[in-house]
Amino acid sequence: MTTTVKKLLSIGSAMSVAVTGLLVGSGAAHADPVWHQVVYIVTSKNPTYVDIFYQDQDPTVYSDYSHNPYSFTPQVHADISPDKPWVQPVNLLNPDQWAMVTATTGRAAPTPGGIQCNLSVDGNVVVSKNGPKGALCSLRTW
Structure with a gap:
């Protein structure tokens, strides 16, 4: 050469x-955003029917949420019992701001033993609540 x-x-x-x-x-x-695995669980000590609302996505801006919160919080109806909990995994970017699940028996009589909700983030239960007619598990501060 x-x-x-x-x-x-x-x-x-x-x-x-x-x-x-x-x-x-x-x-x-x-850097890519970090998604967090959020798992909502609703159960009861006795069979009962509940209405459940849960946050399934992060709004881009708060005003989107405040103008139409139900577009971010689907409602489901579920028959639950100790051996048949309602379980819903979702992915959220900011669970401290948006993770929330609420369940209620509505106008029905209080459920003996009550309704219990659990909210976990990335495999760790961070909120657990119960009540005779319903429960709210949330990380929101507002």
Whole structure:
């Protein structure tokens, strides 16, 4: 090989390494959001029928939520008992702001032993509540 060809190959290799470094390095400044696994559980000591509302997504801005909270909190109706809990996993970016589940028997008589809810984040139960006609488990401070 001639000296000129060797120099061109050397320059080409150096430019290739530099361009590759720029392409790889430019994406590192942006971090992906961290999703948290939230699991809602509602159960009772005796068979009963409950209405449940739960937060299933993070609103982009609070005003979206305040103008239409039911678009972020689906309602389900469930027959529950000790051996048949209602369980709903969701993924939230900010569970401290949005994680919430509430269950109530409505106008029915109080359930002996009551209704219990549990809210876990990333495998750890962080809220557990119970009440005779319903329960609210929430991480919200508002």
